[in-house]
Amino acid sequence: MSILAGLGVYFLLPQGRLSRPRVGFLFAAAALLAWMAVAGLRLSSAEPSKVYFLIFSSIALAAGVCVITHRKPVYSALYFVVVVLAVAALLVLQHAEFLAIALIIIYAGAIMVTYLFVIMLAQQSGVPLYDRRAREPFFAVLLGFVFMATVVVRTGDDSGINASVGPKIASLVQHPVESTTPSTHAAIAHDGNTAAMGAVLATKYVVVLEIGALLLLISMVGAIALSRKRLPREGHAVSSAPLGQVGKTVEPF
Amino acid sequence: MAAAPGYIVLGALLFSLGVIGFLSRRNLIVIFLSTEMMFQGVVINVVTYSRLHGQVDGQAFGLFLLVIAAVEAGLALGLLVLLHRRRGTLDAEAWTTMRG
Numbered sequence: 559m560s561i562l563a564g565l566g567v568y569f570l571l572p573q574g575r576l577s578r579p580r581v582g583f584l585f586a587a588a589a590l591l592a593w594m595a596v597a598g599l600r601l602s603s604a605e606p607s608k609v610y611f612l613i614f615s616s617i618a619l620a621a622g623v624c625v626i627t628h629r630k631p632v633y634s635a636l637y638f639v640v641v642v643l644a645v646a647a648l649l650v651l652q653h654a655e656f657l658a659i660a661l662i663i664i665y666a667g668a669i670m671v672t673y674l675f676v677i678m679l680a681q682q683s684g685v686p687l688y689d690r691r692a693r694e695p696f697f698a699v700l701l702g703f704v705f706m707a708t709v710v711v712r713t714g715d716d717s718g719i720n721a722s723v724g725p726k727i728a729s730l731v732q733h734p735v736e737s738t739t740p741s742t743h744a745a746i747a748h749d750g751n752t753a754a755m756g757a758v759l760a761t762k763y764v765v766v767l768e769i770g771a772l773l774l775l776i777s778m779v780g781a782i783a784l785s786r787k788r789l790p791r792e793g794h795a796v797s798s799a800p801l802g803q804v805g806k807t808v809e810p811f
Numbered sequence: 812m813a814a815a816p817g818y819i820v821l822g823a824l825l826f827s828l829g830v831i832g833f834l835s836r837r838n839l840i841v842i843f844l845s846t847e848m849m850f851q852g853v854v855i856n857v858v859t860y861s862r863l864h865g866q867v868d869g870q871a872f873g874l875f876l877l878v879i880a881a882v883e884a885g886l887a888l889g890l891l892v893l894l895h896r897r898r899g900t901l902d903a904e905a906w907t908t909m910r911g
Contacts, residue, residue, distance in 0.1 A: 614820045622825055622848055626832030631840045631901075638844050641825070645851050648818070654858045657873045660812040661854070665879050669847070669884045676888045677840055685901070698834035706827035709819075754867045755874070763871050770878040777882040784889035 618644035656752040818859040826852030
């Protein structure tokens, strides 16, 4: 399955004249079907949440392949929104409702809007050469899927998701650890996920939370300092550009 | 609980797709999008293990990951705008003077 997926991604990556998007599409579709079949074989117990897992994981994978293979960055960003939405649905399936909503608001709302703004600021017309030609696609795909195979062998068999799970994770999967702090479990059951997360964030990780806030402040200051225009100081000669052209061109600094 | 390996494999798949995109694309914006996709894979992994342990600590880590992703996106995009002003291109290959 991973060989199929690797071939699909390899052929889908833009490579100038060597590009074979149709072949790549066939391979990628075959890999997606294989993923659905392998994951679907475990569906015999027919839990509804597993059906949803199948649907949303397939959406996330297909959109993820589109993100890294599409030739236009705008479409890449939009496909990434699809990935975020599918991942958020998977988080809801895992009872992480607060994180799912935060993911949608922060990623699909804030971060992607910033990306789209920068794309529209910086995009030339047409598809430039560097979007049509990938850099070392073969080695990138090889490295990526060797990495994935390493993780998967540690986690479970590639061909059978549930078969021959690595011993440590297997014991964890079969006997999920009961919460070390019994109050956490009760809190989740009683107040729901958001209240439990709030309790953890405000007690155990309160320092980390503050550091995160500080980090956001630093990044905001840094981003503003990086991207401001350098204006001439007062007292110096005003820009010699003719009226209507002032501020249209920015000297590099 | 039985679907947990599926979630972990899915996280690894998203992460490796991000690695492939990061290594092979030349547009700086798509490179940073690929890192964001790696973050998605990590978030799935963290939340899965959080559920397996029956705690919400992992979800708290997921939230901090989100913070880091926002910081990274803000700074990286500021740098991108700066680089684009200098050279007028988003090609990563345009900035190879330090290669020697």
